[in-house]
Amino acid sequence: MKEILVVKCGGSILARLGTAFFQSLRGLQQDYQLVVVHGGGPEIDELLQLRGIPVEKKNGLRVTSAEVLEAVQMSLCGLVNKQLTAKLKQHGMPAFGMAGCDGDLLLARQLDEELGFVGEVVSVNAGLLHSLIGKGLVPVIAPVGIDEAGQLYNINGDTAAGAVASALGAKQLLFVTDVPGVLQDGKMIETADKALLDSLIEQEVITGGMIPKVQAAVASLQGDVERVVIVDGLRGFIQDGCMQGTAVTKGVNV
Numbered sequence: 390m391k392e393i394l395v396v397k398c399g400g401s402i403l404a405r406l407g408t409a410f411f412q413s414l415r416g417l418q419q420d421y422q423l424v425v426v427h428g429g430g431p432e433i434d435e436l437l438q439l440r441g442i443p444v445e446k447k448n449g450l451r452v453t454s455a456e457v458l459e460a461v462q463m464s465l466c467g468l469v470n471k472q473l474t475a476k477l478k479q480h481g482m483p484a485f486g487m488a489g490c491d492g493d494l495l496l497a498r499q500l501d502e503e504l505g506f507v508g509e510v511v512s513v514n515a516g517l518l519h520s521l522i523g524k525g526l527v528p529v530i531a532p533v534g535i536d537e538a539g540q541l542y543n544i545n546g547d548t549a550a551g552a553v554a555s556a557l558g559a560k561q562l563l564f565v566t567d568v569p570g571v572l573q574d575g576k577m578i579e580t581a582d583k584a585l586l587d588s589l590i591e592q593e594v595i596t597g598g599m600i601p602k603v604q605a606a607v608a609s610l611q612g613d614v615e616r617v618v619i620v621d622g623l624r625g626f627i628q629d630g631c632m633q634g635t636a637v638t639k640g641v642n643v
């Protein structure tokens with residue numbers, strides 16, 4: 390059986406993913422069984438703006454009231470999930486779109502009262518994903534979780550992808566975003582470990598949506614995941630067989 394590779398497609402890039410990206414993904418599909426998790430922050434922002442609801446974030450996480458949660462469901466579980474499922478099919482990858490709340494895929498609980506209906510993942514229904522994978526499908530997951538009482542939660546896409554990768558015993562996790570990797574003074578950092586990333590957050594070199602991304606990368610490396618790479622979805626991200634981006638490593642930083 391092929392090794393599983395979890396790919397998180399950031400909302401920053403979803404609308405602009407083109408042939409170069411899908412060709413890279415198709416190439417990976419030869420060697421790996423793909424599982425896709427997506428975000429959709431800009432799409433949520435747009436809907437909130439249309440509805441006159443202010444956008445509020447803390448450390449890259451959206452403060453989620455009941456009315457914000459409704460917009461999250463509409464954007465992520467509806468538009469974004471189905472658009473990505475369709476694009477994968479257009480590029481020859483049979484996809485099965487669903488949300489984390491379907492079949493207890495992402496069981497969740499409230500992360501922090503101050504953030505409202507923002508969830509953290511308690512467990513992942515790995516069996517459900519394995520059965521889809523076994524049928525040759527690429528699961529495409531919207532990061533909306535649910536608790537045992539049936540309450541929905543907005544989960545950061547990066548965090549959800551890390552939890553899915555860990556639960557599936559995936560060795561590799563790929564974050565596809567709109568920058569070439571973690572940048573410092575305009576230059577891409579090739580490898581970074583927890584100590585370096587923590588200090589870059591402290592120095593406010595890493596801000597906004599890059600914070601949950603690097604934190605999810607570091608957290609997933611504590612389990613079975615061996616390799617996390619942050620890559621640019623605007624380009625083909627594999628050159629000469631190598632991933633182009635920032636590799637987040639377990640080891641001591643060089």
Ligand SMILES: Nc1ncnc2c1ncn2[C@@H]1O[C@H](COP(=O)(O)OP(=O)(O)O)[C@@H](O)[C@H]1O
Nearest residue numbers: 399400401566567568571572594595596598599
């Ligand atoms: N040090 C950094 N290096 C690269 N990007 C950074 C950094 N600090 C903040 N960012 C921001 O993080 C963004 C990526 O996070 P986010 O917008 O949440 O992406 P996505 O939607 O792909 O998950 C970049 O577009 C950039 O504006």
Ligand SMILES: CC(=O)N[C@@H](CCC(=O)OP(=O)(O)O)C(=O)O
Nearest residue numbers: 399400428429430450451545546
């Ligand atoms: C709790 C939280 O912040 N959830 C995210 C979910 C979408 C997401 O993660 O989108 P990106 O990939 O574009 O960052 C949000 O509401 O924006």
